[in-house]
Amino acid sequence: xxxxxxxxxxxxxxxxxxxxxxxxxxxxxxxxxxxxxxxxxxxxxxxxxxxxxxxxxxxxxxxxxxxxxxxxxxxxxxxxxxxxx
Amino acid sequence: xxxxxxxxxxxxxxxxxxxxxxxxxxxxxxxxxxxxxxxxxxxxxxxxxxxxxxxxxxxxxxxxxxxxxxxxxxxxxxxxxxxxxxxxxxxxxxxxxxxxxxxxxxxxxxxxxxxxxxxxxxxxxxxxxxxxxxxxxxxxxxxxxxxxxxxxxxxxxxxxxxxxxxxxxxxxxxxxxxxxxxxxxxxxxxxxxxxxxxxxxxxxxxxxxxxxxxxxxxxxxxxxxxxxxxxxxxxxxxxxxxxxxxxxxxxxxxxxxxxxxxxxxxxxxxxxxxxxxxxxxxxxxxxxxxxxxxxxxxxxxxxxxxxxxxxxxxxxxxxxxxxxxxxxxxxxxxxxxxxxxxxxxxxxxxxxxxxxxxxxxxxxxxxxxxxxxxxxxxxxxxxxxxxxxxxxxxxxxxxxxx
Numbered sequence: 290x291x292x293x294x295x296x297x298x299x300x301x302x303x304x305x306x307x308x309x310x311x312x313x314x315x316x317x318x319x320x321x322x323x324x325x326x327x328x329x330x331x332x333x334x335x336x337x338x339x340x341x342x343x344x345x346x347x348x349x350x351x352x353x354x355x356x357x358x359x360x361x362x363x364x365x366x367x368x369x370x371x372x373x374x
Numbered sequence: 375x376x377x378x379x380x381x382x383x384x385x386x387x388x389x390x391x392x393x394x395x396x397x398x399x400x401x402x403x404x405x406x407x408x409x410x411x412x413x414x415x416x417x418x419x420x421x422x423x424x425x426x427x428x429x430x431x432x433x434x435x436x437x438x439x440x441x442x443x444x445x446x447x448x449x450x451x452x453x454x455x456x457x458x459x460x461x462x463x464x465x466x467x468x469x470x471x472x473x474x475x476x477x478x479x480x481x482x483x484x485x486x487x488x489x490x491x492x493x494x495x496x497x498x499x500x501x502x503x504x505x506x507x508x509x510x511x512x513x514x515x516x517x518x519x520x521x522x523x524x525x526x527x528x529x530x531x532x533x534x535x536x537x538x539x540x541x542x543x544x545x546x547x548x549x550x551x552x553x554x555x556x557x558x559x560x561x562x563x564x565x566x567x568x569x570x571x572x573x574x575x576x577x578x579x580x581x582x583x584x585x586x587x588x589x590x591x592x593x594x595x596x597x598x599x600x601x602x603x604x605x606x607x608x609x610x611x612x613x614x615x616x617x618x619x620x621x622x623x624x625x626x627x628x629x630x631x632x633x634x635x636x637x638x639x640x641x642x643x644x645x646x647x648x649x650x651x652x653x654x655x656x657x658x659x660x661x662x663x664x665x666x667x668x669x670x671x672x673x674x675x676x677x678x679x680x681x682x683x684x685x686x687x688x689x690x691x692x693x694x695x696x697x698x699x700x701x702x703x704x705x706x707x708x709x710x711x712x713x714x715x716x717x718x719x720x721x722x723x724x725x726x727x728x729x730x731x732x733x734x735x736x737x738x739x740x741x742x743x744x745x746x747x748x749x750x751x752x753x754x755x756x757x758x759x760x761x762x763x764x765x766x767x768x769x770x771x772x773x774x775x776x
Contacts, residue, residue, distance in 0.1 A: 344579055
């Protein structure tokens with residue numbers, strides 16, 4: 290599975306949807322993922338890829354990690370994975 | 375119904391090892407938050423906290439006591455001793471039989487759990503010290519206070535996360551007010567600043583890596599603290615008859631449950647607790663001069679709390695002062711309401727309002743007088759102390775100058 294498919298599978302599971310229902314344009318809000326669901330998704334992604342995502346729930350837009358939609362999250366993960374030695 | 379007064383106060387926290395030292399630090403707007411020091415701290419993403427420094431438990435307690443006292447119990451006993459000495463109350467005979475101890479803690483002996491899990495899981499040992507259970511249990515501190523000071527009445531521990539101390543003090547207040555107990559030792563304690571204790575909080579992604587800045591637009595989370603606050607709540611006539619120095623009167627309380635979300639705060643739940651405390655005390659909203667806020671420094675709490683205050687107090691919300699001393703001592707979780715009650719006592723008794731330090735940028739969603747950065751002199755007749763816990767459990771206490 291590609292990074293993109295793996296991220297979508299995690300987000301779909303959190304949203305209790307089929308992966309096919311999660312599109313790159315979907316926002317977390319569209320998918321019904323609230324702030325707690327977001328923190329859980331980030332944890333699951335960190336575990337899946339063995340990376341650390343800089344995310345503080347108090348200022349979600351302040352970090353470099355863009356969560357505005359699924360495509361942005363995937364791009365961010367790809368970057369973090371590529372930076373991993 | 376009996377009147378209830380506070381005749382003794384004791385504390386240890388990152389600002390000081392006594393009430394006078396803590397109040398002096400609050401007056402000066404000093405910050406007790408700094409780099410954490412304990413084993414494996416380098417494996418944490420969050421490395422700051424309000425840690426108690428220079429506390430030599432070994433000199434205070436003997437070897438046998440040390441095997442039974444977790445750090446949260448050590449803090450509690452230290453604070454209880456100060457409170458009882460200041461109060462001058464003596465527990466013997468009938469008074470001892472009817473007076474008890476109600477304390478709050480969220481985690482109890484967290485570092486005892488941590489040390490012993492490490493020992494059996496990481497170090498592979500198959501044996502732990504025989505007193506692990508009596509050392510880590512949440513009621514250990516309350517029990518040791520009762521033993522140390524001969525308190526034989528109703529004694530137990532309340533655990534409601536960040537509202538534990540306020541729930542405990544509200545129950546102690548009820549007992550004295552109803553006549554069930556002539557006096558109660560009450561407050562709370564927490565000591566979670568160890569690897570496991572901070573690691574668990576890290577997971578929630580609500581912690582700040584640099585500072586606790588309640589109400590400031592650039593706030594970015596909470597910072598943990600540790601310590602204890604313990605008070606002597608005493609029936610007014612009993613205190614007066616023995617010529618006790620009365621610090622202030624406890625006049626009301628209310629508890630409420632949001633019944634909505636396990637971590638997100640609720641404006642309605644907070645508002646019901648504040649207005650309930652005023653109603654219980656028989657006070658009008660405009661009599662309140664100071665609120666010690668829950669003010670955790672998270673995005674969610676501070677705006678919700680300010681909205682609740684605006685709702686309860688209406689135009690008077692702009693007249694009163696509200697500050698969060700967590701900016702100085704950090705969030706003591708289950709012990710926090712107890713240490714914060716000291717700021718209310720200082721406001722009522724000394725006319726000094728503890729500041730919200732670290733305040734850098736106004737937030738339109740927190741547009742109240744948060745007493746930014748510097749303490750202020752003001753005459754206050756009534757103060758509220760707010761605590762709003764995870765799980766949606768709220769407890770607010772009302773105090774009055776005497």
